[in-house]
Amino acid sequence: MTGLAEKIQLSELSLSFILPEIILAIGIVLLVFTILFKPSTRKPLAWTISFLAILLSIFLILSKLSSYSNPIYLFHGQLVQHAPALLFILVCDVAMLIGLLISLPYIQKDENVFLIVLLSILLGCHLLCLSANWLIFFISLELIAIPGYLLAAFKKEKKNFEASIKYFVFGSFISALMLYGISWLYGITGTFNFYNAAFNEQIQLNQHAMLFIAVCLLLGGLLFKINVAPAHAWSPDVYEGAPAPVVAILSVVPKIAATGALLFVCFHLQTRYGVRWSVLIAYLSLFTLLVGNLSALRQKNARRMMAYSSIAQSGFLLMAILNFDLQNLPVVIFYSIVFVFGNYCVFLLILHTEKNGIEKIEDYAGKGKKYFWWIFSASVGLIALAGLPPTAGFTGKFLIFTQLWEQYQVRPSALWLNLLIVGIINTALALFYYIKIPYFAFLKEENTAVQTETTSKKLRNFPVLALVLALLLISLFLFPSMLMGWLNNFNFALR
């Protein structure tokens, strides 16, 4: 046993390793003060603070990634830092950074609170990926969830309240179930620390129905965050109600962190002869793909369509982590990055056109000329999301399918083949709605009955950011080694 003084010393040592998280926390505090005391310069200052905090965090994580590669246990094993977690965190940070860049022209004066909320969510994502203890795990998940409830109700309209209450009730119910599951798991394994070797041993020894129920309860919370069917019903309403830039961010950042966490948790739950959790994940992925794509087909509102599209994309993310093999991590990260870029390309268009009163997909009819570059870059994003060449979306899907085939080759179970075929059919299905926006914009004639208001404010007609993202999507297709080569430098050991 170590004494108290040594413990404190260890904790102090650990503090230096979680600098990015500390910076984010300081950023949140600073934001609160700025918004309270400097009302006149609120928007630019608050935005700059959050931007700098995230930028700093990215630099710190990059330097960490380059300096060491073995897992490091912090605070007596409450947190653990390893390359896979850092990579997921990095993607979240980059996604948030781009999200902030996107939101700059769109955040209203009174919407500064968003920045606080967003930083809290990002902090939650960081901790979720790092956590090695069920309680920290739970708290970080709540740190992501609670700001979400706020966001959903932010517009203070009846519709938003309804969305928020829906989200809140659903979310708290799932949180409670998850806590219950954790307590069962504690009862079974006798430890809160799931990186502990004892945890895995106990799981191995206790393969019975109780464990199965406990794990299902536990995974429920994560799957809720990743938007996996049947826990997806909240998202379209929230997406419709919340301010658009926030939706753009919410649809990617928490999802990627939760995917990472799911991978880490399942990796520890999996035992050689026990329940094969990948089968459960496979069925969920299958179900999510179908629900997401089939619902997206019927959507008329661009945002709701993107909400369901992001549900379908979750299905592919699940497919990518399916075998819990950390050697396949580059594929997950690659796919996440493509997903982030593609999603932002589309949301940039939605943001830009919503200002001019275009919300429904039909309203894009004949707008191809007016917003050519916006719709062009959004189309690249949509093609990437659908997974067609010449975008990195194809490379991502190709890698996922290759991985599935490999799994089928190793263990010829019809499930993998079915999943592969369903995945491929869904690619075709998804194209039905992904092609809708370019279809209306370029192929349909403008409906003159619907007069869209052009705001008097001068609008940028050249979407620099969206074009950069589109270009990245194409260059990642031509030279995937750019990213994959870098990703393969790391040591993907969790323990």
Next chain:
Amino acid sequence: MELPLLTLLILIPLLGALLILLVNGDTLFQRLALAVGLLQVLLFGVILFKTSLNSNTIYLSEKVNWFTLPLGKSGILQTHYHLLLDGLSLPLIGMSILVLLIATLASQEITNKKKGYFSLLLLLNASIMGSFMAQDFLLFYLFFEFMLLPMYFLIGIWGGKRREYASIKFFLYTLLGSLLILVVLIALYMSYGQGANPTVYSFSFDMAQQSNLLQADALLHPNNFSGIGGLSLRTWAFIFLFIGFGIKLPMFPFHTWLPDAHVEAPTPISVILAAILLKIGGYGLLRIAYPVFPSEALQLSFWVGLVGVISIVYGAWCALASKDLKKLIAYSSISHMGFVLLGLASAHAEGIAGVIYQMISHGFISAMLFLLAGVLYVRTHDRKIAHYSGLHQVMPVYFSFVLIAFFASLGMPGLSGFMAEFFVLTGAFMAGGSQAIIPFVFPMLALVGILLSAGYYLWTIQRMFMGTFHTSLSIEKSVFTDLSSQEKMMLVPLAILVFVLGLFPQVILQYINPFIEQWMSVVFPASAIGL
């Protein structure tokens, strides 16, 4: 330093597309596109000259590594940028370059959004070149898949009244096909590799013959007897490829996108669609499906032949009932592409030669047919057969070109269509004889199809061109002007080629014969077909 000629064939249209996007000037776009086409013709001339000095069956080849991706624990995926020109791709590339140039000329009728049109046309050009030359399966797939997007917009934006419906139908059918191909692509990529720890997986079409590269634990290994639904996985893979490329061909019952796409597409796009894009289906079967899965292909010969014969007869039957001139030509395309399947099913050198010959000859004939349909449409904006009669009185030159095209298509001896169908039928009758690879009745039915095609063409000539001039449209007689010099410029080279190919088959056979010899020795060696 040696010029990478094959890469240039792809690069020139890409650069042209970029240039069109950058410059302004309404008349400039078409000239740029024409310049690209002429440069390609020039390049092709250089390539032909080079190949005449080369006695190999592979004339030109360019290969560099493209990208490497580690695949989890078991291996590395290695893809290549590998282009190749052999006896199969050379005539197809030549045909494509010529037809694309003519289609660019025919694009005179496009009046709106020229910038977008010509840049998409050049993108399509580049991906066609790539598809016919790519030797790495992934590279091929990328070019193949990328053809979809420009084509979708070309039909969807510049098409006729129901263009939206037609373009989305085209898109989804072809996408479904290419997804089936994707499954096989992944399976093949994971089956062929070199070395161990880590295994380097890759798949080029020339690897199909190197059975030592087929990994022993691969699911597509012939010794793997696990299967689904009573068929081995290899058989399934062949079926997937067959349907995937068959949709593009198109074959019955996946043909319904074609008449819609053709009727709605503008003339130059119809020309490209019929003359080139359909051939990629046949090319894929010849290049991929058969060499990789020869024994499965032989087992399923009956079904391949059956689908082919149904396409021949059913396509001709529908053409007979078509009221729209373009639809008639579209259905006749389906019918003629059925010969490609019948030739493949025959598993005889004569049949295979017929397949390649049919692809080239139909490329020229269908280009001509669609150009001729376009000539009428530009003048009257109507293509209903019943609305015209006695056209030969007002448009005699037009009529003579129609005669050449129709007779070439219905298989008149001395014209290219006859040669192709003659080869295919010879192969099919041989296969239907003592070896009974396909039933004897298949080539007989194909003959009925030819008879029907003579029926619909002659009937069309009788309805539209014979008799005294009359039109039920309320337009002036002066609208029916004869061919302009520009239209003649497009039609004359095609007509000459139709004659040349019909009278001097050696022009093409000198390229395809060595290829077929080598192909047959690999895919259907004498022992396999019981000779």
